Structure formats: structure tokens, C-alpha cells
Amino acid sequence: MAGTHRPPISADRAGRRAQTGVVAVFFSHGLLFASWTAHIPLVKAHIGLDDGALGLGLLGIPAGSLLAVGVSSAVIPRLGSRRLVQLALVGCCAAGPFVGLAGTLWALFAALLVWGLFQGLLDIAMTTQAVAVEKVRDRPIMNGMQASWSIGAFVGAATGAAGVALGTPLTLQLVLIGTPALVIGLWLSTRMLADAEPASDGARSSPTRRRVSPMMLVLGGIAFATLLIEGAVADWSSVYLRDSLGGGAAAGLGYTSFTLAMVLVRLFGNRLVARFPIHVLLPLLAGVGAVAFAGALLVGTVPAAIAALFVLGLGLGTVVPTVFSAAGRIPGTHPGFAVTVVSGIGWIGIFAGPPLIGMLSAVSSLSAALWVIPVLTALIAIGCRYATALRR
Secondary structure: OOOOOOOOOOHHHHHHHHHHHHHHHHHHHHHHHHHOHHHHHHHHHHHOOOHHHHHHHHOHHHHHHHHHHHHHHHHHHHHOHHHHHHHHHHHHHHHHHHHOOOOOHHHHHHHHHHHHHHHHHHHHHHHHHHHHHHHHHOOOOHHHHHHHHHHHHHHHHHHHHHHHHHOOOHHHHHHHHHHHHHHHHHHHHOOOOOOOOOOOOOOOOOOOEOOOOHHHHHHHHHHHHHHHHHHHHHHHHHHHHHHHOOOHHHHHHHHHHHHHHHHHHHHOHHHHHHHOOHHHHHHHHHHHHHHHHHHHHHHOOHHHHHHHHHHHHHHHOOHHHHHHHHHOOOOOEOHHHHHHHHHHHHHHHHHHHHHHHHHHHHHOOHHHHOOHHHHHHHHHHHHHHHOHHHHO
């Protein structure tokens, strides 16, 4: 009698199984990241911080995320993205509840620093794993992954708001949502793949070369500009609509329309990237976004600004996922190292955007400072048009 030999799983089926795990981890990352934001005023009141001290404490997350760039560049080529996803997910779910236990400014900073470190490691690891899945499935998936993160963030923000309304302590809330996220994430992570092998560039270099290349810097520059704009829109769009344009209660609709557009374009981004040449699609979308926002600054009305922010979100929504995917395919370089470098440069932008707009508005006006957005968007369009990595 023949043995009961189980046939091997096909590459595409293995890719689909791994993709399910990546979707779950992206969703969980967004869920955990956004679920505590509604509790920030309560944490501020509990510790007795003023606005300046709170701002200092909140720097813990970006500081930890930047620390993760250095750690992951050394760790991920050795451990692989699958193992790092598992370790970072455990750290992220375990460190979060300690934020709610902080009783001093420096305890808050330290808790957020550790939490930000694990969040950054998880972000880099799950993005590298998505590159591996793309290679096996031979189709773009990164936009869908970012859409999963955005949906998770939306659910997390709603969960946090409900927790505040119900009087649920932050620590208990993070335990309640972190436990199932950890269990499901670890279970599905067992289906993840070994990291994608570096593409060959015909050179006799090591396949795991770890050296910053000009191509990484170009992709990092595009990510930097895009995330700078995202940070600027997040912090200043409501202020512009309320104070500069007299938008009143409608001021919050600007950032809402921007994020809604980014979610929509990312949901369909995989199909767009698969159907149209990247070096044509991205410049076209970004160019339209630049023109729309410049026009809204000239018109200077609330409806025009809200509509322009929606168009800007459509124009930029696919840029960062596509750039990260391209970084993972740079010839002769470990995909995890390339993604780490490009995302690290990009994340500097999201922290640089708000203070840059603030400094420029201090010497001129907020309306004048916001011209940085269409100018950078036009430069993004040019960069995406001529970056050779986006033609592969």
C-alpha cells in the first residue's frame, strides 16, 4: 500500500497563506498604534503634565522608532523577517500596557521609547515579509498591506474612544486588544516565508551585501518627502482650515478627507500598480495632487481645501508602499536591510514635517508655509518618473 505522502504546498499557495499572516500583522500594528491616542489627554492629566512636557514625553515613540532602524539593520539579515515579526509582536503587545502605568514624565518617555522600539521593529519586519510574499506571488501586494494598517488604525482609534467613554483604563484596554492580536499574529506568522533572496545585478558581490547605495538614497528621499507631507497634513490641516480660512467645525474634515482618500487608493493600489507602469502611474497621481493643492491655496476657501486634501491623498497614497516594495528588490542587497534604510529615511520626514511648517509659518504665514506641500509633491512626481528602481 502506498504511503500517505502529503504533496508539497505550491509556491503560490504558500504565498497566499503567508499573505494572510502579513495582513493580520499590519492590521494589528495599526490597531495597537492608534488605540491609545484617545487616552493621551487622560495620561496627561494623570501625570499632571502641561503641553510642553507632554510633547517631550510623546517624543519617546519617534525616538524608539528611529532606534529600531539601527537595531533592525543589524538583526534582520541574521534572524530573518519572520522571526523578527514574532519577537517584535511579543515586545509590542507586552510593552504597550506599561504606558498606562507611567506616573512621571520620564517614566512615560521610557515606556513610549520601548514601545516605539518594538513598533518600529515590527514595521520593518512586516514590510520585509511583504516583499518576500510579493516575490513568491509575483504580484504587488504592498498597497493592500498599508490599507490593512489604515483599517486597523481606524478600528484602534474607535476602540480607544469607546474605552475612554466607558472608563476603561489604558493598561486594561491594551491587554484586552493586545492578547488576541498576539495569539492570532503568532499563529499566522508560522505560515510566513523565508526572506526574498536579493535580486542579481550581475556583479560578483555578496548576495547579502549591506551597503547604502545611491538607489536606496533616491527611494529614501521620495519616502522622506511623502511622509513629511503626511506629517504636515496631520498636524496643520485642521489649523489651516480653522484659523486661516475660518472653517470652524469643518476644520477636522480636511485630514479626514486626506486619510479616507489614502485608504481608498491603497485598497485598489495593487490593481493599479499591476496594470499601469509605476513610473507613469505615480508621477501622474502625484502631479494631479500637486496641482490640486496649489490651486486650493490660491483659491483660499474651505471647500476647495477639503477637496484638494482628498485629491492629495489619492496622489500620495500609493507612493510609500510602492517605494518600500522597490527597496526590497534592489539588486545584490538583502531586502530587509534596504527596507530598513529607506523606511528609516522616510520616518525622519514624518517627524520633520510639523516643525518645518511651524517654523516657516512663524516667519511668514501658515498659508505661505503650506506651499511646501505642492512643491514637494511635484518633486515626488519627478523622482518617481526617473527613479530606475521603480522601473523594475
